[in-house]
Amino acid sequence: MLxxxxxxxxxxxxxxxxxxxxxxxxxxxxxxxxxxxxxFAVSAYAxxxxxxxxxxxxxxxxxxxxxxxxxxxxxxxxxxxxxxxLYFAIATLAFAEMVRLALEIFTYQVEQDGELVGPNGSxxxxxxxxxxxxxxxxxxxxxxxxxxxxxxxxxxxxxxxxRLGAILRMVGEDPVLARLQGVNVNLAKIATVAAxxxxxxxxxxxxxxxxxxxxxxxxxxxxxxxxxxxxLIGGLGTAFGPLLGVALDIGVLESTRAFSGYRMIVFxxxxxxxLIVRPRGLLDEAAVYRIRRFxxxxxxxx
Amino acid sequence: MxxxxxxxxxxxxxxxxxxxxxxxxxxxFGVLRxxxxxxxxxxMAGVFAGTALYTAFNAGLAEIAIATVIGAVVVGAYIERxxxxxxxxxxxxxxxxxxxxxxMQIEEGVTLLFPDRTYAFPGILADAVVEFGPxxxxxxxxxxxxxxxxxxxxxxxxxYRTHFGLAVRAVSENPEAARVAGVNTxxxxxxxxxxxxxxxxxxxxxxxxxDEQITPLFGLxxxxxxxxxxxxxxxxxxxxxxxxxxxxxxxxxxALWYLGVETRDLIAYMLLFAVLTxxxxxxxxxxxLMARRAAESRV
Numbered sequence: 001m002l003x004x005x006x007x008x009x010x011x012x013x014x015x016x017x018x019x020x021x022x023x024x025x026x027x028x029x030x031x032x033x034x035x036x037x038x039x040f041a042v043s044a045y046a047x048x049x050x051x052x053x054x055x056x057x058x059x060x061x062x063x064x065x066x067x068x069x070x071x072x073x074x075x076x077x078x079x080x081x082x083x084x085x086l087y088f089a090i091a092t093l094a095f096a097e098m099v100r101l102a103l104e105i106f107t108y109q110v111e112q113d114g115e116l117v118g119p120n121g122s123x124x125x126x127x128x129x130x131x132x133x134x135x136x137x138x139x140x141x142x143x144x145x146x147x148x149x150x151x152x153x154x155x156x157x158x159x160x161x162x163r164l165g166a167i168l169r170m171v172g173e174d175p176v177l178a179r180l181q182g183v184n185v186n187l188a189k190i191a192t193v194a195a196x197x198x199x200x201x202x203x204x205x206x207x208x209x210x211x212x213x214x215x216x217x218x219x220x221x222x223x224x225x226x227x228x229x230x231x232l233i234g235g236l237g238t239a240f241g242p243l244l245g246v247a248l249d250i251g252v253l254e255s256t257r258a259f260s261g262y263r264m265i266v267f268x269x270x271x272x273x274x275l276i277v278r279p280r281g282l283l284d285e286a287a288v289y290r291i292r293r294f295x296x297x298x299x300x301x302x
Numbered sequence: 303m304x305x306x307x308x309x310x311x312x313x314x315x316x317x318x319x320x321x322x323x324x325x326x327x328x329x330x331f332g333v334l335r336x337x338x339x340x341x342x343x344x345x346m347a348g349v350f351a352g353t354a355l356y357t358a359f360n361a362g363l364a365e366i367a368i369a370t371v372i373g374a375v376v377v378g379a380y381i382e383r384x385x386x387x388x389x390x391x392x393x394x395x396x397x398x399x400x401x402x403x404x405x406m407q408i409e410e411g412v413t414l415l416f417p418d419r420t421y422a423f424p425g426i427l428a429d430a431v432v433e434f435g436p437x438x439x440x441x442x443x444x445x446x447x448x449x450x451x452x453x454x455x456x457x458x459x460x461x462y463r464t465h466f467g468l469a470v471r472a473v474s475e476n477p478e479a480a481r482v483a484g485v486n487t488x489x490x491x492x493x494x495x496x497x498x499x500x501x502x503x504x505x506x507x508x509x510x511x512x513d514e515q516i517t518p519l520f521g522l523x524x525x526x527x528x529x530x531x532x533x534x535x536x537x538x539x540x541x542x543x544x545x546x547x548x549x550x551x552x553x554x555x556x557a558l559w560y561l562g563v564e565t566r567d568l569i570a571y572m573l574l575f576a577v578l579t580x581x582x583x584x585x586x587x588x589x590x591l592m593a594r595r596a597a598e599s600r601v
Contacts (some may be wrong), residue, residue, distance in 0.1 A: 090337075094572075264409070
């Protein structure tokens, strides 16, 4: 079996992948978000409240957390419809900081077995004990993470192959042309930002239940910037791109410990150089096209 | 009412620091039409250069101020080459992301060189207080306000009265046309960036001298406060930067007094979000934004 360290690394990669996929979805419709950590946070709290305080089963709590995060996505998407580019990016940054600072104040506790349970402002939210009570090992939880990640990835990949996926890319490439083609650009953007919130929310719910403890300062801007950077490193041509970014950063830079102490310097430099030489990441649209053609030719040759 | 007035004075005091930070931000945005999120960290690196000179050689104030400005300009030039010059002109957002990751790099670099939490910085006028009847204002804040006012006049003069300013405005309006007309766009951009960094270094020196200490977290603080102040005033507007800085300071001081420290930053971000959604051009930049949009829609 896998050792504990490896399980921990893989679990972290799995959970951060949800933020990376979420930031990627917003990138596909042509916007940059520095704020996807907000949805991760909202769902971590909402699902923790559902399972630890209301006694909901785990899967229901995860779905509830994701749904609340999706609603938060709507809340961000509707007022920011008019703004684009830099303005949208800074608005997402402000939104995420608003969520984090609101969680610093948010207190909602009930007494359970003589102890107060629930979010307590900047003290954080302790005792989300589901995995102890249900006696789930770290390895089993990793399987849950990977299964949900695979399902999310499969849905995104499937949507990318449909007409809807083409429409979303069109909105990202040129919203004016897309509108001239009869695409409802506003609806596409609102739906994508809400869906991105939902995807980040799945990750947040898993994070809260694996760590049993969350506090607002975990969900700071750096979390969101990492999520965004993964898509930009890995590539915007396919949903595998952000996962490649996660694997490169956590799998190679963090886990090998070769760069410990210098990790941010290496990571920052890597992203900056990639943005110059490959502004749409390693797996950009051209690379995806070449790989697909290569695979098809091989298939035809068999 | 007395509380409110004293809060406003306190707000103007912090707001003058925000205004100085916002001025550098707005200068960079005005020329490049891009955001430099590493602006705060570059100032922080400059202030640490000053602090190193102070702790190692017990240097005088003038030398420390010069070291701070030079440090900020050198780091600023690194950012300009890597995140702005090397990235294509139409990729404003890529530049912004790039400057964000370089921020992490600068912050970690400074933390490696200066591992303690805080470092001493020589103070000027740190304890002096100016009284107006029952109200009072720190003398260092008054000095900052005066320097911010001078900086506005200096910048307006530089941009609208000199040959270099004409080149800057030409590059800002249309880089391609400016190049064809014989302007060395790369050099003009680099120099404008250096101006903004020098102004930032000056702001960093004054803020650190007022606090008599510096931490690596200063970069984050400077970027966020300067960014919010600039966006409130309007991106690219020079008077707007000062107005936005003072407004942010006054709102924060009152929020702190009436609602507490946790709510202060929340109110600041809510204000930013509201301005971005309802009036994205900010208080002074709306006309310029609308003119630009109208021009884009004609193209």
